[in-house]
Amino acid sequence: xxxxxxxxFQWSSPQTFYPLAGKLIPWFACVSIVxxxxxxxxxxxxxxxxxxxxxxxxxxxxxxxxxxxxxFLYVVMAGWxxxxxxxxARPSFMMAQAIAPxxxxxTFLALFTGAFWGKPxxxxxxVWDARLTSExxxxxxxxxxxxxxxxxxxxxxxxxxxxxxxxVGVVNVPIIYFSVRWWNTLHQGASISVTAxxxxxxxxxxxxxxxxxxxxxxxxxVTLMRVRCIILERERHASWVQIERxx
Amino acid sequence: MMQxxxxxxxxxxxxxxxxxxxxxxxxxxxxxxxxxxxxxxxxLGIGPEPAVLRTIAPGVLWIAALLSCFLSLGRLFATDYxxxxxxxxxxxxHPLAALVLGKIAAHWLVSGLPVVxxxxxIGLQFGLSGGAIAILTFSLLLGTPTLSLxxxxxxxxxxxxxxxxxxxxxxxxxxxxxxxxxxxxxVASSESGMGAExxxxxLGACVVLAIPFAPWATAAALRIAVE
Numbered sequence: 001x002x003x004x005x006x007x008x009f010q011w012s013s014p015q016t017f018y019p020l021a022g023k024l025i026p027w028f029a030c031v032s033i034v035x036x037x038x039x040x041x042x043x044x045x046x047x048x049x050x051x052x053x054x055x056x057x058x059x060x061x062x063x064x065x066x067x068x069x070x071x072f073l074y075v076v077m078a079g080w081x082x083x084x085x086x087x088x089a090r091p092s093f094m095m096a097q098a099i100a101p102x103x104x105x106x107t108f109l110a111l112f113t114g115a116f117w118g119k120p121x122x123x124x125x126x127v128w129d130a131r132l133t134s135e136x137x138x139x140x141x142x143x144x145x146x147x148x149x150x151x152x153x154x155x156x157x158x159x160x161x162x163x164x165x166x167x168v169g170v171v172n173v174p175i176i177y178f179s180v181r182w183w184n185t186l187h188q189g190a191s192i193s194v195t196a197x198x199x200x201x202x203x204x205x206x207x208x209x210x211x212x213x214x215x216x217x218x219x220x221x222v223t224l225m226r227v228r229c230i231i232l233e234r235e236r237h238a239s240w241v242q243i244e245r246x247x
Numbered sequence: 248m249m250q251x252x253x254x255x256x257x258x259x260x261x262x263x264x265x266x267x268x269x270x271x272x273x274x275x276x277x278x279x280x281x282x283x284x285x286x287x288x289x290x291l292g293i294g295p296e297p298a299v300l301r302t303i304a305p306g307v308l309w310i311a312a313l314l315s316c317f318l319s320l321g322r323l324f325a326t327d328y329x330x331x332x333x334x335x336x337x338x339x340x341h342p343l344a345a346l347v348l349g350k351i352a353a354h355w356l357v358s359g360l361p362v363v364x365x366x367x368x369i370g371l372q373f374g375l376s377g378g379a380i381a382i383l384t385f386s387l388l389l390g391t392p393t394l395s396l397x398x399x400x401x402x403x404x405x406x407x408x409x410x411x412x413x414x415x416x417x418x419x420x421x422x423x424x425x426x427x428x429x430x431x432x433x434v435a436s437s438e439s440g441m442g443a444e445x446x447x448x449x450l451g452a453c454v455v456l457a458i459p460f461a462p463w464a465t466a467a468a469l470r471i472a473v474e
Contacts, residue, residue: 085467133424140421147417151408160471161404165418168400168464175425 012089014231015240021224021231028221035214042207056120059113061204065212067110070138071173073103073219077145078170081163091227093159094234096166097149098226102219104142111135134176141169155234256341257349264353267326274322278358279365282315286369297374304373305383305434309427311369312362312387313394317419319358320398321412323350324469328406337473343466351399351462359391375434382443383434389450390430396454396461397422403468426453 011017043061050057077099084092114132115125126132145162152158235241268274289307290300327333336346366387370380401419405411433446 137421137424140417144418144421147414148404151410151414157471161468164400164464164468164471165404168422172421 012087012091014091014094014235015238017091018228018231018244021228025221025224025228028217028224032214032217032221035210035217039207039211039214042203042210047203047207048201053121056117059117061207061211063110063113063117064208065215066106066113067135068212069215069219070103070107070110070135071176072216073099073106074138074142074166074173075170077103078166081166085160085163085167090159090234091231093163094227094230095223096163097159098223098230099219100142100146100149101226102222104139104146106215106219107135107139107142111139131176134172138172138176141172145169253341253345256339257345260336260346260349261353261356264350265356268353268357274319275357275361278315278319279361281318282311282362282365283369285311285314286372290373300373301375302435304370304375305379305386305431306427307373308366308369308383308387309390309431312359312366312391313420313423313427315362316358316391316394317398317416319354320395320402320415320419323354323399323402324406325402328472333469334473337470343469344462347399347403347462347465347469348458351395351465354399355392355395359395363387363391379434379438382437382447386430386433386443386447386450389447389454390426393426393450393454393457394423396457397426399465400461400468403465403472406469406472426450429453 011020039061044058047058047061049055077096080092080096080099083089084096111132114135118127119125145166148165149158149162152161232241286307289303293299293303324333327336337343339346363384366384367380370383375383398415398419401415401422404418405415408414429446429449433443433450436446437443
C-alpha cells in the first residue's frame with residue numbers, strides 16, 4: 001500500500017485537469033464505441049420482435065437510454081454547478097458548461113425518437129402528455145442555462161449565475177421521472193422497475209443497458225473534449241497554455 | 248419605523264416599495280391593462296363561440312396573469328440596482344433572503360393582487376359560471392405569489408444584462424409551468440365533477456415550498472449580480 005493518499009484537489013486546477021482529461025478521453029471513447037455497436041446489434045438484430053408493435057418498438061433502444069441520459073446529465077451538470085458554487089473551483093464550472101450541450105442533445109434525441117415511435121403506435125407525432133411536456137421543458141432549461149451563460153460577458157458572473165439557474169431547475173427532474181406515475185397519461189409507465197418482475201425479454205433489457213452505458217461513456221468523452229476546449233479558451237493567456245502550444 | 252429587528256426591516260422595505268409604486272401609479276395601471284388586453288385578444292382571435300370560450304377561459308386568464316406578472320418583474324430589482332439601493336441592502340446586517348421576501352411581497356401586492364381582484368370580471372365576460380369564477384379566483388390568489396417568488400430568481404439572475412428582460416422570460420417561464428397546470432387545471436377539474444381540491448392543494452404546496460427556497464436563490468443571484 002502506498003502511504004501518500006491520492007489528493008483529489010490536485011485536479012482542481014485547469015493546468016493539471018487538462019492533461020488528465022486528455023488521457024481519459026480515448027478510454028471513454030473506446031468503451032462507448034464498443035457498447036454502442038454491441039447495443040445496436042443486440043437491439044436491432046438479436047432482440048425478438050414485439051408481437052403488438054412489430055419492429056417499430058426497436059426505437060426504444062435509442063429512446064429510453066437517451067431519455068435517461070437527458071435527466072442524468074442535468075443532475076450531473078447541477079452537481080458540478082453546486083461543487084463550483086461551494087468550493088469556488090473553476091474546473092467545476094467549466095464541467096457544468098461543457099455538459100450542457102450534450103444534455104440538450106440527448107433531450108432532443110429523446111423527443112425526436114419519441115415522435116418517431118409515437119407516430120406508428122399512437123398515431124400522432126406529438127401529444128401534450130405530462131412526460132413529453134416536461135421533457136420539452138427540460139430542453140428549454142438546458143437552453144436557458146446555455147443562453148444565460150452566453151449573454152453575460154463577465155465569465156465569473158456567467159459561471160455562477162448559470163450555476164444558480166441549473167440548481168433551481170433541478171426540481172423538474174423528479175417531476176419528469178415520476179410524471180407517468182403521478183398523472184395517468186398516454187405515455188406508458190417506466191420501462192424498467194427495480195421492484196417488479198421484468199416485463200420484457202432479457203435480451204431487450206441487456207441491449208438497453210448496454211446502449212445506456214454506451215451513451216454514458218459517449219457523454220463523458222465528449223464532455224471532456226469540450227472542457228479541454230473551454231480550458232484552452234479561458235486560460236489562453238496563462239504561461240502553461242503558451243508552452244503547450246509551442247510543444 | 249426601521250427600529251431594529253429583521254421584521255422591522257422587512258416591513259419597512261415593503262412600506263417603502265408600496266410608497267414608491269404609489270408615486271408611480273401608472274405602472275400598476277400598465278400591468279392591469281396588459282392583463283385585460285391579453286385576455287381580450289383571445290376571443291377576437293379564436294371567435295366568440297360561448298362553449299369554446301368557457302373551456303379556454305381558465306387557461307387564458309392564467310396565461311394573461313402569468314405574462315402580466317412577468318412584465319412587472321423587470322422593475323423588481325432594476326431601479327434599486329441602478330441607484331445603488333441594492334448594494335445598501337446587501338450591506339445591512341439583516342439576512343438578504345428576508346429582505347428579498349419583503350420586496351417580493353410588495354411586488355405581489357401591486358401586480359399579483361390587482362390581477363386576482365380583476366379576474367372575476369374577465370371570467371364573467373368569458374361566460375364562466377359563479378362556481379367556476381370562485382375557484383378560478385381562488386386558484387389565482389393561491390398561485391400568483393408563487394409566480395412572484397419564482398420570477399424574482401430570473402429577475403435577479405438577469406440584472407443589468409443586455410436584453411435581460413427577454414432572457415429572464417426564457418429562464419423563468421418554464422419554471423412557471425407547474426403553477427399554470429395546477430391553476431388552470433383546478434377549474435377544469437371542478438367542471439368535470441372531480442373537485443378542485445387536489446389541484447388547489449398542489450398550488451398551496453408550490454407556494455409553501457417557494458416561500459423558503461425562492462428568496463434564498465434570489466439572494467444568491469443578487470450577490471452574484473452585484474459583486
